[in-house]
Amino acid sequence: MIKTRITELFNIERPILQGGLMWISLAELTSAVVNAGGMGFITALTFPDPESLRTEIRRCREMTSRDFGINLTFLPTLRPPDYSSFIQVCIDEGIKFIETAGYNPEAYIDHIKSGGITVIHKCTSVRHALKAQEIGCDAVTIDGFEAAGHPGEDDVTSLVLVPLASDALRVPVVASGGFADGRGLVAALGLGADGINMGTRFAATKEAPVHENIKKTLVEHSELDTSLIMRTLGNTERVLRNPSVEKVLEIEGRGNATIEDIIPYVSGLVGKAMLEEGDVRRGILSAGQSMGLIHDIPSCRELMDRIMAQAEEVIREKFLQVLTSERGPETG
Numbered sequence: 578m579i580k581t582r583i584t585e586l587f588n589i590e591r592p593i594l595q596g597g598l599m600w601i602s603l604a605e606l607t608s609a610v611v612n613a614g615g616m617g618f619i620t621a622l623t624f625p626d627p628e629s630l631r632t633e634i635r636r637c638r639e640m641t642s643r644d645f646g647i648n649l650t651f652l653p654t655l656r657p658p659d660y661s662s663f664i665q666v667c668i669d670e671g672i673k674f675i676e677t678a679g680y681n682p683e684a685y686i687d688h689i690k691s692g693g694i695t696v697i698h699k700c701t702s703v704r705h706a707l708k709a710q711e712i713g714c715d716a717v718t719i720d721g722f723e724a725a726g727h728p729g730e731d732d733v734t735s736l737v738l739v740p741l742a743s744d745a746l747r748v749p750v751v752a753s754g755g756f757a758d759g760r761g762l763v764a765a766l767g768l769g770a771d772g773i774n775m776g777t778r779f780a781a782t783k784e785a786p787v788h789e790n791i792k793k794t795l796v797e798h799s800e801l802d803t804s805l806i807m808r809t810l811g812n813t814e815r816v817l818r819n820p821s822v823e824k825v826l827e828i829e830g831r832g833n834a835t836i837e838d839i840i841p842y843v844s845g846l847v848g849k850a851m852l853e854e855g856d857v858r859r860g861i862l863s864a865g866q867s868m869g870l871i872h873d874i875p876s877c878r879e880l881m882d883r884i885m886a887q888a889e890e891v892i893r894e895k896f897l898q899v900l901t902s903e904r905g906p907e908t909g
């Protein structure tokens with residue numbers, strides 16, 4: 578059992594979070610993660626309107642008696658949502674945890690907090706993490722350059738970002754980007770984090786509600802198979818390299834590309850169809866470098882049992898042995 582400020586904050590047994598995955602963090606996945614002792618977040622923007630999110634929250638309650646969270650992402654989007662109404666649904670439905678991401682949630686923090694909700698903000702730099710702490714966020718997830726989705730524009734890896742964030746912040750820090758196993762969990766704790774956040778790893782689990790081809794693709798591809806798109810728009814996204822991505826890179830490479838030029842390839846609705854139908858050549862699939870560490874499709878419980886067992890083994894075998902041998906031989 579590993580107890581940290583994050584297990585205390587979320588009242589969970591394991592310091593493992595499933596962050597919001599567009600179209601994937603539905604009730605099936607999130608309930609499986611919380612039932613296995615972690616914290617999961619249903620992604621609000623997956624739903625066309627707040628009432629559909631309410632229905633999903635209620636569906637998730639039927640799958641677990643435990644608390645779970647909602648992800649609210651503030652990034653440029655083709656379908657600007659009514660954030661306040663999404664927040665009100667969370668409050669009305671008794672949600673205790675919200676993961677904000679993308680842009681600082683200052684404009685919404687009072688509304689969220691009026692519902693007594695604990696906020697963890699996911700960001701990609703120490704300066705953004707400090708801002709999140711200053712406006713009242715209770716914890717921060719820090720996304721290293723390895724991460725899937727939007728890893729920011731600074732290109733600093735988790736190995737550097739996590740200790741810098743841990744040093745700079747009073748609130749608990751969750752390490753994200755490149756984490757997929759128990760070794761990563763121990764490393765994150767060693768770097769000063771209070772837990773890990775995983776996205777790509779959770780997309781390749783039995784409960785992830787996506788086509789089997791998507792899961793197989795994550796298993797079969799390696800850490801070398803991601804690309805960064807939308808750099809030229811200042812909205813970098815790390816994704817699985819496929820023909821759609823190569824087309825986007827070609828358009829961006831011509832110079833002066835606009836979002837309109839690439840909409841047919843990057844639209845979330847095309848990505849949604851890919852996840853449902855399994856044609857991994859068409860659309861954008863967010864994927865992190867941690868793909869190289871994914872070799873199977875376990876249930877969330879199997880995965881999290883394995884992560885905790887491996888973490889405990891690493892601590893026992895590497896650290897305790899080193900500490901014992903450093904004491905030197907017993908003398909009479």
Ligand code: NAD
Nearest residue numbers: 597599650652653654655656726727810812836843844845
């Ligand atoms: P979408 O169809 O609205 O947009 C497709 C992609 O284009 C997204 O990556 C979006 O950020 C980007 N985009 C849209 N308008 C843009 C603009 N004017 N300038 C630059 N980039 C622009 O996306 P979606 O799949 O329906 O997702 C909705 C929102 O939720 C998006 O902002 C998405 O990035 C975000 N989200 C991201 C993550 C993650 O980091 N993995 C998770 C959940 C949600």
